[in-house]
Amino acid sequence: MPFFIFLNLPYSIKRGEIISIQAVIFNYMKDDYQATVTMYNEKQEFEFVENTPRSSDQDNLIKKSNATANSGNTVSFVIRALKVGYITLKIEASTSIAGDRVEQQLLVEPEGITRYINEAVLVDLRNQHTFSKLVDVVVPNEFVPDSLKIEASLIGDLLGPALDNLDNLIQMPYGCGEQNMLFFVPDIIVLDYLTSVNKLTPQTEIKLKNYMEEGYQRELTYKHYDGSFSAFGNSDPSGSTWLTAFVARSFNQASKYISIDQNVIAQALTYLQNVQTTDGSFTEYGLVHHKAMQGGSSNGIGLSAYVLLTFLENEELASNYNDTITRAVNNILSHVDDVDDIYIMSVVSYTLYLAGKMSEANSLVQRLDQMAVNSEGMRHWEKSTNDYYITSLSIETTAYALLSYLKANRDTDGLLIAKWLVTQRNSFGGFESTQDTVLGLLSLSRIAAKIASNSLNIRVDFKYQNDAKSLSIDQSNSLVLQKLEFPSSLRNIEVVANGSGTALAQISYHYNIKNLKTSNIFQLNARIIDDQPYAFTIEICVGLNGMDQSNMAVLEVSAPSGYIFEAENNNNIVNSFSNIKRVEFDKINTLANIYFDYLQSESQCILMTSARIFEVAEQKPSSIVVYDYYENDYRTEILYVPNQILLCDICDSSDCSNACH
Structure with a gap:
């Protein structure tokens, strides 16, 4: 114009x-x-x-x-x-x-930092016609005014929220070879499930396959020349046994839906064969971010069971690796009586079921029975409170246990486990991190296929403050995620359901808070060292308290309003320390995610430059957060702000003549 x-x-x-x-x-x-x-x-x-x-x-x-x-x-x-x-x-x-x-x-x-809470309820009306549960909306007195948002949702499928949010299953960045698998594996799980219950539409199939193609192509960028995979590809000194097994297993599962280069899978399996030791266990030569998988050592029974799953599930190529499989099974059987860790126990029990070792697997499940936590009609397993990785590992342990229960034809007990897993999901349908999301969705899809019914007809009333809002669901809209918004003054909502079938109701809310989390795991400090009128440099120092080495850690830095991070100047961060593998910028360069292979007790300091490109005065503090990738409740948060820009700094003198007085 x-x-x-x-x-x-x-x-x-x-x-x-x-x-x-x-x-x-x-x-x-x-x-x-x-x-x-x-x-x-x-x-x-x-x-x-x-x-x-x-x-x-x-x-x-x-x-x-x-x-x-x-x-x-x-x-x-x-x-x-x-x-x-x-x-x-x-x-x-x-x-x-x-x-x-x-x-x-x-x-x-x-202002402040956002907290997300999701209360999910499995509505099971297969053997009864009414259901009710009171859900409390718990917020601290000091939450930031007007920041509380409350909504309810209903869908007629356990996997429904994940299907609706396949591109955003967790509230975390996607910057490494393992995290990228969240673009890939859930699509396979959902496709398998929708196909088995005859709910797959052409539009959904196209969407899922497109996501899978994208995830597959991106994952190939993390491949090493020897066929292995690692979190950051060839920038890592060697591939990871554990991640290679995860990728090969997933590529094999996807090959029935999209074109997967079988040579890639074969090369990965050959790599795994080559890292098997003479006693049948598997050695990890790469850096393992998911340390609990190893069972405390580089050739632990947990890692061996996980790798063995990859061979057992690949029926087409398994015959090429019979000796590898036999030695791995024998190694696990020779140590199975010594397993006392519930996480390793759950992985091994599922692996032994797939290996056809029913008696030994049943024995492990019986031991898991004795160690289960049973409460409010639900069942799950917890790691010791002394363990560094509590929540996400509890989810993985419980998911593997559910898979084992289903193999043992204990579907009724399995439903008790599924009810607990449902309560741990976020509003997107995922969990905290990569492995718990993949395993949680896999186990829920397996039991959802068993309890699926053609007689779905449920009305749910969300009752609050002498009022109510309603949603109804049947076969025609079972995969539609319906949502309602509620007044922020609510502190409880009663979920009342009538009808037949199963559905998933969720009360999701988030709010901001200025009270910061300070984990005793991480050290975090920051100071402005060069504050100019149109740019500033911040020094951020991060380390550990009382630990030698962490899992993968993410440092998340938000720029003040009006500023962006200068990506070119910050590229040298990757070269500052060998354990920094990647820096990503998001939200139009106003958010930086810095990936550490690990953190150590010795604090390390990085410099970040931020440039002012919009005129914003009287800025509120911005956040810096460091957290463990596998247990992001272990986090330390601080706030910072550069020298305050005043109103008269951004006003025309004629318009704001008294602005600074």
């Missing part, structure tokens, strides 16, 4: 911050004109903080600007965001012969 408005906005700002909205008026006509520029505030989502006289309509602010021929002129409106969420910025410019109006939305986030 010959005359138009352009707005350039940041990814987000925080409530209470002041931003200068830059409206550029482009005039590509041959003459100069005087333009009248109006910014509207019809919903009172922000306030104007300038001294410029208002029009008779106090919701609008009008300014005059030259519209120079074949040029662009900037008009600034300085506002303070009052509302959390998306606010509407509507600006109009007009001359005697031309005009334009734009509407754009700006994300306004609450």
Whole structure:
């Protein structure tokens, strides 16, 4: 167009911050004109903080600007965001012969750090016609005002939430070879399940296969020349036995749906064969991020069982590795009586079922029975409270146990386990990390296929404060994730269901809090060392307390509003330390994720440069978080802010003459 408005906005700002909205008026006509520029505030989502006289309509602010021929002129409106969420910025410019109006939305986030909670309820009306459960919405008194959002959802399938969120199963970044498998493996699980219950539609099949193709191609970038895989590919000194087994197992499962190069699988299996020791166990030559899989040593029975699963499940190629399989089975059988770790016990029991060693597997399941936690009609297994990896490993242990129960034809007991697993899921249908999400979905898909029914007809009433909202589900909408929003004043919701069949109800809520988590695992400190008017450098030091070495750790750094991280200048972070393998930038370079193979007790410090590209004053603090990838409740959080930018720093002197007084 010959005359138009352009707005350039940041990814987000925080409530209470002041931003200068830059409206550029482009005039590509041959003459100069005087333009009248109006910014509207019809919903009172922000306030104007300038001294410029208002029009008779106090919701609008009008300014005059030259519209120079074949040029662009900037008009600034300085506002303070009052509302959390998306606010509407509507600006109009007009001359005697031309005009334009734009509407754009700006994300306004609450202060502090977000906490996510999901309370999932398995509604089982196969043998009864009514069901009720009271779900409490538990929030601390000091949560940030207006940051609490509550919603309920209903779907007629245990895997439903995952199906609806296949590209976002966990609230974590996807930056390494293991994490990338979340783009890949859940699609296989869902395809297997929907096919088995005859619910697969052509549209869903296309979507799942496209995701699988994307994940497959990306995973190949983490392949080593010897056929192995590792978290960061050839930048790692060697491949990982454990990750190679995971990838080969998954590629084999996917090969019935998409084109997988069988040579890739064969090379991986050959690599695994070559790292088998003379006693039949498997050695890990790579860096293992998922350390509990090893069972305390580089050739632990847990790792051996996991690798053996890869060979057992690959029926087409297994005959080429009969000796490898036999020696691995014999090695596990020779140590099975010594296993006392419930995690290793659950992995080994499932492996022995697949190997046809029913008696030994049944014996392990009986031992698992004695170690189970039974509460509120649910069953699960917990690691010792002295263990560093509690929650995610408890989920994996319970998932493997469920798979074993199903192999033992103990479906009724298996449903008790499934009910607990359901309560551990996030609102996206995943769990905390990679392995617990993959195994949790796999085990739930297996039991969901067994309890699937054609007589689904359920109405759920979500009762609250003498009111109620309802959702209904049957075969026609069983895979549709229905959602409802609720007032933030609620502190409990009663889920009341009537009908027949099974469904999954969820009460999901999140809020922000300024009280930070400080794990006794991690050390974390930060200081601004170079604060310039349009850039700053921050030094971040991170390490461990009382431990020699951690799992994979992620350092997440948020830039202050109006700033972005300079990706080119920060690329040297990867070269600073050998244990830093990758730096990723997200949210238009306002969030940095730094991946550590491990952290150690000796603190290490990195420098990050951030540049100011938008004028934002009175900034709220931004967060720096370090957490364990496999147990992200183990996290330490701090807040920081560069030297405060004042209102008079971003205002026209004529508009904000008294802004700094």
